[in-house]
Amino acid sequence: MSADTKGWSRRRLLVASGLGVAGGSLLAAAEARARPDTERALPPGRPGQDYTPVVVPNGSKLPWKLVDGVKVFHLVAEEVEHTFAPGLQARCWGYNGRVHGPLIEAVEGDRVRFYVTNRLPAPTTVHWHGLLLPNGMDGVGGLNQRAIAPGETFQYEFTLRQSGTLMYHSHHDEMTQIALGMVGLFIVHPREAPRGPKVDRDFAFMLHEWKLDPGAKRPNPNEMTDFNLLTLNGKAFPGTAPMVVRTGQRVRIRLGNLGPMDHHPIHLHGYQFRITETDGGRVPESAQWRDTTVLVPVGSTRTVEFVADVPGDWAMHCHMTHHVMNQMGHGMPNLIGLKPEGFDEKVRALLPDYMTMGHTGMGEMEEMGMPVPANSIPMVGGQGRYGGITMGGMFTVLKVRDGLTSYNDPGWYENPSSTLSQLAERAALTRDGIDVDANPGVVDDVDA
């Protein structure tokens, strides 16, 4: 949020609360900032009228009700059985039965009240990440409040004085509770429609990373480096739902990162986007860059926007190659280039099911179909229109289609044959003078 916008909001708030007496408005603003809990909120913003609700692929939203002009929410911190992808379940910690916690959606100027019930075996708190609020509502256990003991319900209440992609998470024994999934998105829509084009599809993703050994049933919060499960809204590919968009629509993708240790360069195929928001707020148009990859640091949010004007199935994924692998072991030896045929037969005398894997890379993993430990998913693999997709983890697909009437998954994109890469025909090779057996060589780049 820029300083300008903030000032504007402040003024509006003061006007609404009737405190803007003649003169000394700057002074009054300063006092209001010192005692924000005395501020009065704007009338509660309504979905569909005051804002267009975001879409949370694979996710959920936190319900609310209005009580005396205050939006009242109830978060329950508890253990959750969560499915990362078909075949991979785990006992995580989350909110209201979900991992991650449901997305909270509200409007700038709303007065919000959160009841937080702790059903965990350990104390917890909720920190409203990136929100401007009274210090006593900030939720750092021990610093701003007593931690919520198991069985207790605490109340948080404040007025939303900003808009943007924000987050919430446990701020007590963070190492354990964040690693087990106690994070969520907190979207605050602007009170007034922003200047500039309206967004048609507004997607929100929480990035996270976990260590969950194949065959285990609980993420290991003690892991510091070797994460083996990378998720978008708690799902690893092929468990991730696609983003469905009608051709020509303006798309916003909000990305929040509350994973324990790693930043994620999220890359979108087929388009250049602009980074329109950080967790500080809207980036002035003059400062927006064109990009195809946005780095989302730990503890930050980034929002990108673009017009989806080319139909197709477009990949979006973290560009760290090991972040698009599932549950791979991190002590794997380098077997590339080995020719293990005779060797395998000898070893099978000792281990009947043995087969050397990885000597041509990991791609073959996708279709090997060998038995794996219970409760585990293959390192890579989901079926695409043209075969196996050698990706896992932080990978999903943006599906852009002409003339959509529903946002249900439209299936795989059928590329017109003229725009589909295919096996080269002999006639074309001959025409273009390509000898596949020859090495075309290179032109050495030498300064004259």
Added chain:
Amino acid sequence: MKRLVWLWVLALGAGGCATMSPERGHAELGALVHERVAVSTGWERGPPANEAVREQVRALLRDGLSSEEAVRIALVNSPGLQGAYESLGISQAELVEAGLLSNPALGVSVGVPGLGVELSLVQGLFDLFVLPARRGIAQQRFDADVQRTAHEALAVVAQTREAYASVQAAQMLLRYQAQLVAVFEASAELARMQYEAGNIPELDLSILRTAWQEARVGLAREELALVQQRERMNRLLGLWGDNTEWTVGEPLPEPAGAAPEFTRLERLAMRRRLDLDAARKDVALLERSVALARSTRFIGTVDVGVGAEREGGGLRVTGPSLVLELPVFNQRQALIGGLEARQRQAERRLTQLAVDARSEVRQHGAELRTARHLVEHYAKVLLPLRRRVLEQSQLQYNAMVLSPFQLLEARRDEVRTYREYVETLRDYWTAHIALENAVGGRLTDDDTEAAR
């Protein structure tokens, strides 16, 4: 003269039945052994019997040797045991000797001037008095020798069974060691391929090659250990030449049936052990020897004779003679003292033997219990766990979580546990055989139950 002749006949009758009968002692020994381990002994005597024994041994050695067959061979073919059987002949000779009267002495003297001839026949009568007692003692000694020899035969049975189990174990250990070598070789081979593909430095390759070559040292040791155990068998079974080519096909069996009841085993050993019985007999016969020596301490030698003398004048004189030793100086106090000391010595020896036997029973019983517990622990708990570890390792490997080296390591650990299992099983059978031997046969006092 007639009376004297009658006395002769009596004396000859007393000593005359003591003739050598070599089969007797062995038949008794055979019965004692058979009663305890249900295997026949055989005493190899003379060329036709030799051929029969050789044929029997060859037949038993054919198509895989069982433990029971090995015992049967040992009992008829062990040179050491055959030598022990022969000592029964020596013992029996002593028995016969004890039943013989000392020979009469014929004296001839010629008086030169008248050419008178004097003939005398003198027989010591002391022997005649003590002969029955002495024969009784000798019989007891012989019985004790038979028991001792049977005990030796049983020891050979135990050694043979133990050697057989050791061969079985050595074969299994060798097989598992070969598997270990193959596992190490596979790791080294994989590393070689990695190295040739340029994927690892020479250090990594060398480390794995070293492990492989070290495992091969272990294999050479296991091969030698098997040869050592086989040669022990060959010695016990008296085998040489082509007969050493026997094979043992069966693996070491797992303990069968319920664990033996240990409470009565000490008493059973006291009752059944032949060496104990022999030692008891030693004590008894020394008691009798002492008693005999005491009862005859005032009787010296008595020589009775008859003399015939033809004098030069043609006069013939015939008359009895009696020479009585007067036990004035030597009343056998030295002999008696020595015998008494030997009696006490035999008692001490018996006590020591009994204490040892009881202790052996307790020790081998404890070894058996522990080994059995461990064998069951391996069979029911550890080995299934190792198999599970390997299965899960294979799954984790399939998911590319574990490396092939780690998978091979899991296999290696499984083989090592199998080797420990074989060693424990061998300990079990060693203890079982030692306990049987300590008890003097099988581990129950139910005589109808066949030996293992």
